[in-house]
Amino acid sequence: MSADEELSYLAIADLAxxxxxxxxxxxxxxxxxxxxxxxxxxxxxxYILVTADRALNEAKAAEARIARGDAPLLCGIPFSVxxxxxxxxxxxxxxxxxxxxxSSTTTAFAVQRLLxxxxxxxxxxxxxxFAYGETHPDFGPTRNPWHLDRSTAxxxxxxxxxxxxxxxxxxxxxxxxxSIRLPASYCGLVGIKPTYGRVSRRGLVPLCWSCDYVxxxxxxxxxxxxxxxxxxxxxxxxxxxxRCPVPDLTxxxxxxxxxxxxGIVTREFDGVQAEVRTLTEDAVRALExxxxxxxxxxxxxxxxxxxxxxxxxxxxxxxxxRTWLKERPxxxxxxxxxxxxxxxxxxxxxxxxxxxARRVFAEGMAGVFEAVDLLVLPxxxxxxxxxxxxxxxxxxxxxxxxxxxxxxxxxxAVSVPCGFTSDGLxxxxxxxxxxxxxxxxxxxxxxxxxxxxxxxxxxxAVA
Amino acid sequence: xxxEVTADGVAGVAxxxxxxxxxxxxxxxxxxxxxxxxxVRALPCPPEVEPMPGFxxxxxxx
Numbered sequence: 330m331s332a333d334e335e336l337s338y339l340a341i342a343d344l345a346x347x348x349x350x351x352x353x354x355x356x357x358x359x360x361x362x363x364x365x366x367x368x369x370x371x372x373x374x375x376y377i378l379v380t381a382d383r384a385l386n387e388a389k390a391a392e393a394r395i396a397r398g399d400a401p402l403l404c405g406i407p408f409s410v411x412x413x414x415x416x417x418x419x420x421x422x423x424x425x426x427x428x429x430x431x432s433s434t435t436t437a438f439a440v441q442r443l444l445x446x447x448x449x450x451x452x453x454x455x456x457x458x459f460a461y462g463e464t465h466p467d468f469g470p471t472r473n474p475w476h477l478d479r480s481t482a483x484x485x486x487x488x489x490x491x492x493x494x495x496x497x498x499x500x501x502x503x504x505x506x507x508s509i510r511l512p513a514s515y516c517g518l519v520g521i522k523p524t525y526g527r528v529s530r531r532g533l534v535p536l537c538w539s540c541d542y543v544x545x546x547x548x549x550x551x552x553x554x555x556x557x558x559x560x561x562x563x564x565x566x567x568x569x570x571x572r573c574p575v576p577d578l579t580x581x582x583x584x585x586x587x588x589x590x591x592g593i594v595t596r597e598f599d600g601v602q603a604e605v606r607t608l609t610e611d612a613v614r615a616l617e618x619x620x621x622x623x624x625x626x627x628x629x630x631x632x633x634x635x636x637x638x639x640x641x642x643x644x645x646x647x648x649x650x651r652t653w654l655k656e657r658p659x660x661x662x663x664x665x666x667x668x669x670x671x672x673x674x675x676x677x678x679x680x681x682x683x684x685x686a687r688r689v690f691a692e693g694m695a696g697v698f699e700a701v702d703l704l705v706l707p708x709x710x711x712x713x714x715x716x717x718x719x720x721x722x723x724x725x726x727x728x729x730x731x732x733x734x735x736x737x738x739x740x741x742a743v744s745v746p747c748g749f750t751s752d753g754l755x756x757x758x759x760x761x762x763x764x765x766x767x768x769x770x771x772x773x774x775x776x777x778x779x780x781x782x783x784x785x786x787x788x789x790a791v792a
Numbered sequence: 793x794x795x796e797v798t799a800d801g802v803a804g805v806a807x808x809x810x811x812x813x814x815x816x817x818x819x820x821x822x823x824x825x826x827x828x829x830x831x832v833r834a835l836p837c838p839p840e841v842e843p844m845p846g847f848x849x850x851x852x853x854x
Contacts, residue, residue: 525847539846569846636831643828655810671824673811674802679832684843686835691844739847 337495355405404447427660437532454487507732514757526571529564587620647672
């Protein structure tokens, strides 16, 4: 690995440590990240906007702050955000022509937390249009750094590609049915969907109010935990923000995992590709090797959660987009426009029925968690699929089947790399905990990561 | 019943919802809605279960 590559893939704690020892400068590191973005775009198409001048100014300020000795760990660390978050003074597109010409007048809570910590914003990432499952043709697809003819999954497409390609050290994404965890799985990253209410959604363009989450994509569990620690906590400006105290997530990574009860969702091992199944079973054995106690569990059927979530998603998205759909329908891609129309035509009684089914599923899952501390299952049914498989308006339920149930019930979940297919594509393992148990969730994920070397591999396609 | 969703029926609902649906879009939209609504209506739910629209503070503490 070249020195440039090595620098681009440093862990956040290592980079912060080198800043403090004056071995590296945030300005030089930011400049290197911008150079890397310039070299890889437009091949990757991970960015809608690169804020180079702003980033260099923030890096200079970070350097001064580190020199004063009062800087948080994330100070001077270059990052990116999905272009669905407001950042004051910057354009906001959501990868759609509906918002053409729009600039944000405020900054999203989570982004502001990162800026307050001194992190350096490199730019705004490409995504599926309004995070709604489709690529707008004017914005184009983001390519997977592991294989340029493959998808990154979505909807946090550019966020995942940027971190996997060593452009940004972490990125902020959103997850309504798997939009952080699936790109993390496809791109060999760690992606966290926190508990509902753990991270404020203020300043995020909503897709489905009751199922939207904000979380990090990073290259290691420790990096992701550091970011989550910074963005988590109560926000009086978000009515769904929880008042629960945030545990020390980074310190808790070092706690033991012996005796943690892991429920294997065996039924969800069916229907995935053979290599995914094998790697997931290997991962379960690795968890047992770390002293965790694994047992098979029976969950309520996930297909019911998928239908319930899609009902909420279709209707809530149609509600949010109602005015724009009427006034500027031509701004949407045809596939998203069709989906919004369908959502607007779902009767209210069916929407409420889905909410009732949500409670049935949530209570069933609460029962499962009486006997276990964590669940383990594959994140996605297969590795990154080819772009040729992406047909506008396709049924995406097979992709979100193992991720969206936890959006429906609020539980935190993480995807961590658990191996590679024979043709070199990464696979993700999903761990799920009960609400507000991110400390246990990340501790287990960290222990697994340390017992394996999957996170250390780098994509050759962008080397 | 969801399997009775027709293009004419969808056109009526679209008018009520103030959503523009072109005549050529109606058959496919009706087909998709019929399939989806039958899946929604097949979700089992005892009569005493109340809706869970989001997360209450009580549920957040679980």
